[in-house]
Amino acid sequence: MSPDKTNILIINGSLRGDKGNSQALAEQARSLIAARPGAAAEILPLAGLQARVEVVYRQLCGYDGFLVISGVYWNSWSSPLQRFLEVATAFELSPAFWGKPVACAVSMDSVGGSDVAARLHAAFSGLGCWCPPCATLVLSRVGQEAIKASEGKANNPNDDVWRPDDLEIIVANLVTAAAKDRSVWQQWPHLGLKSAKGDWPSQGPLDLGAPVFLP
Numbered sequence: 001m002s003p004d005k006t007n008i009l010i011i012n013g014s015l016r017g018d019k020g021n022s023q024a025l026a027e028q029a030r031s032l033i034a035a036r037p038g039a040a041a042e043i044l045p046l047a048g049l050q051a052r053v054e055v056v057y058r059q060l061c062g063y064d065g066f067l068v069i070s071g072v073y074w075n076s077w078s079s080p081l082q083r084f085l086e087v088a089t090a091f092e093l094s095p096a097f098w099g100k101p102v103a104c105a106v107s108m109d110s111v112g113g114s115d116v117a118a119r120l121h122a123a124f125s126g127l128g129c130w131c132p133p134c135a136t137l138v139l140s141r142v143g144q145e146a147i148k149a150s151e152g153k154a155n156n157p158n159d160d161v162w163r164p165d166d167l168e169i170i171v172a173n174l175v176t177a178a179a180k181d182r183s184v185w186q187q188w189p190h191l192g193l194k195s196a197k198g199d200w201p202s203q204g205p206l207d208l209g210a211p212v213f214l215p
Helices: 020-034 053-061 079-091 113-127 141-149 164-178
Strands: 006-012 039-045 065-071 102-108 136-140
Touching: 006 020, 006 164, 020 039, 020 065, 020 102, 020 164, 053 079, 065 113, 065 164, 079 113, 102 113, 102 164, 113 136, 136 141, 136 164
Parallel strands: 006 039, 006 065, 065 102, 102 136
Antiparallel strands: none
């Protein structure tokens, strides 16, 4: 992380960790960000995350924006990404997330990706982030095959199907947004939860002190 650059954290929520479609997108995004003047990026694979909660919190605080990447698993994001959101609930509206832009890139076989991306934006908005324009990319195996099948045709009906090259637009808008002044936003009142302590709780019970109101 460079103190004189706009720093983006690429959150790889894939079940495969540093392999597969999400990692390929993460590495492409990191290269695109590094090629932009005054910008830098790191990748955080969530599968098998081994770090102390306090370290992850400080890491999040040091970044200016986030690119969240996940595959689609039964019409939702991955279990490591779900766990990340659960643990990070205690960081809601804190310097970890407050006023920082977020973009999403989702890969899928054929269906569900747009819904997953929309819900990811909503979840990160609740944590304190915001979404710049054209900050969503949904790539499907079926869509990529359709692009190849109609390549070179006049009036190609698949010219506007999302493709990996569109990640450059997502990255450009995210980096631009990450340089904005965060002090302009207003924060609503909220009841903060207690953060987990120690090693990152990748599994098992998680009690952050939310109210228990049922007998």
